[in-house]
Amino acid sequence: MLPDGIAMRYASAGIYGRTSIDVRARPRDRPSGGLPAFGSLGCNAFVTSYGGAHQGKAMNVVDARCVPAIVMGQGATALGILRSLALAGIPAYVACPPDDLATRSRWFRPPPGAPWAGRPGPSAMAALRAMPLDRAVLIPGADDAALWLSELPSSDLGSRFAVSTATRGVQALLQDKAAFAAHLAATGIPHPRTFHLGSLSDVAAVPMEALQRVFIKPVNSQRFSDVVGVKGVWVQSRDELRETWARLHAQGFSLMAQEYLPGPATEHVFIDGFRDGKGEYAGLFARQRVRMSPPDFGNSSCSRSIPLADVGEAVGHVRHLLDGLGYRGIFSAEFKRDPRDGVFRILEVNTRAWTYVEFAARRGVNVCEMAWRDALGQPVPAAVERYPVGKRCIDLYHDLASLGRTPGLGVAGRVRAAFEWARADLHVFRLDDPGPALHVLGGLVRKRLERMGPAQAVRSKSPRRS
Numbered sequence: 001m002l003p004d005g006i007a008m009r010y011a012s013a014g015i016y017g018r019t020s021i022d023v024r025a026r027p028r029d030r031p032s033g034g035l036p037a038f039g040s041l042g043c044n045a046f047v048t049s050y051g052g053a054h055q056g057k058a059m060n061v062v063d064a065r066c067v068p069a070i071v072m073g074q075g076a077t078a079l080g081i082l083r084s085l086a087l088a089g090i091p092a093y094v095a096c097p098p099d100d101l102a103t104r105s106r107w108f109r110p111p112p113g114a115p116w117a118g119r120p121g122p123s124a125m126a127a128l129r130a131m132p133l134d135r136a137v138l139i140p141g142a143d144d145a146a147l148w149l150s151e152l153p154s155s156d157l158g159s160r161f162a163v164s165t166a167t168r169g170v171q172a173l174l175q176d177k178a179a180f181a182a183h184l185a186a187t188g189i190p191h192p193r194t195f196h197l198g199s200l201s202d203v204a205a206v207p208m209e210a211l212q213r214v215f216i217k218p219v220n221s222q223r224f225s226d227v228v229g230v231k232g233v234w235v236q237s238r239d240e241l242r243e244t245w246a247r248l249h250a251q252g253f254s255l256m257a258q259e260y261l262p263g264p265a266t267e268h269v270f271i272d273g274f275r276d277g278k279g280e281y282a283g284l285f286a287r288q289r290v291r292m293s294p295p296d297f298g299n300s301s302c303s304r305s306i307p308l309a310d311v312g313e314a315v316g317h318v319r320h321l322l323d324g325l326g327y328r329g330i331f332s333a334e335f336k337r338d339p340r341d342g343v344f345r346i347l348e349v350n351t352r353a354w355t356y357v358e359f360a361a362r363r364g365v366n367v368c369e370m371a372w373r374d375a376l377g378q379p380v381p382a383a384v385e386r387y388p389v390g391k392r393c394i395d396l397y398h399d400l401a402s403l404g405r406t407p408g409l410g411v412a413g414r415v416r417a418a419f420e421w422a423r424a425d426l427h428v429f430r431l432d433d434p435g436p437a438l439h440v441l442g443g444l445v446r447k448r449l450e451r452m453g454p455a456q457a458v459r460s461k462s463p464r465r466s
Helices: 075-088 122-130 143-149 168-175 177-187 200-205 221-228 238-250 308-325 357-362 367-375 396-404 410-423 435-461
Strands: 006-010 021-025 045-047 069-072 092-095 136-140 194-197 214-218 233-235 255-259 268-275 281-293 299-306 329-338 343-350 392-394
Touching: 069 075, 075 092, 075 357, 075 367, 136 143, 136 367, 143 168, 143 221, 168 177, 168 308, 177 194, 177 255, 177 308, 177 343, 194 200, 200 238, 214 221, 214 238, 233 238, 238 255, 268 299, 268 308, 268 367, 281 308, 281 357, 281 367, 281 396, 299 308, 299 396, 308 329, 308 343, 329 367, 357 367, 392 410, 396 410
Parallel strands: 069 092, 069 136
Antiparallel strands: 006 021, 021 045, 194 255, 214 233, 214 255, 268 281, 268 329, 281 299, 299 392, 329 343
């Protein structure tokens, strides 16, 4: 019996989908606007049953009276946002394709109303208008969603659907690689030498002889990656630069040439965090890339948390950049330390939740919860400054590929990697939320069988004669 509260259990049809969670919450009076008063927005509760690293630990969560979040995204990023919201106890829906990885999570719920795959545009406006929710917070997991949501507060839906976002102009500047490079040059923030390729004369002006290695990259990363399947294309000579530019330009891409900074994957560092509507940094988190896949233009397959003090120069650069723009919202800035002079040079800034957002949340910097609070106009408590360092997060599937390309790894190297995996946060693969991992494994088995072909598959299934 609770003298000052009530007990609630959400079962299979409840707020957390297929989970069973005990929540104790104090009842609070509603203000005149109809929303819960801020004492965690009318939510003062804790979970008594939650798996994984938080098993048996009290956690701040919200109750059914709280404003839900809607995640716009797909794949591992949407899954990370969903799990981060679950850590904070924030009820959430995910707008994603019907067979997406996130749909396998124990916390997944589709948005109420008509089916919506999470894509921005007129169909999204129609879905939101028809949605039977008085209030919700939208959190983007893709560049196009973040750009689209920057205009939602000024639309007719702004009073119902809240977003913690910068203006469209700021979002566009950070997402457009050409505009971003020009802004960095104007503000003096260190970055790789970059050349916009709008015409053949621009191609001819690139000082190939003065650059060690050069690659072509898109102005719009998301569309290029979706169509071409890579983040960048190497060019070894001026003729190859001209031919590659002409081919990609004919496909409708706006392009740039950039100097490739030397050094291994471990020279890459990321400053992740959240800047609220008042200009305060409620949380900052630094991580270092350990391995990546593919090796040149890939994503982190293994990263580790590092002290902010170790990358103070990079932190200063990202603060200078975002303060000057009046940025608001979630961000993840990638730097690479140039071994030639030791300078941290900024490569890009994601203006939305990134793939490893759950890793930061589990270390005490939950930017998704911060975005939810800030969108609703409520104070955003500061996160821990001294989070655990040396912790690793591993994308097991891609890390296997990365290690497979590592020359001279040997048995000892594989054993060390196995010990790393045993102690690390496994991206997607989690014991307290096994559905996404089983989905990935099932997909890998299907691909393997398809490559084997019908005849081989039948032979592999046939019993051997003794």
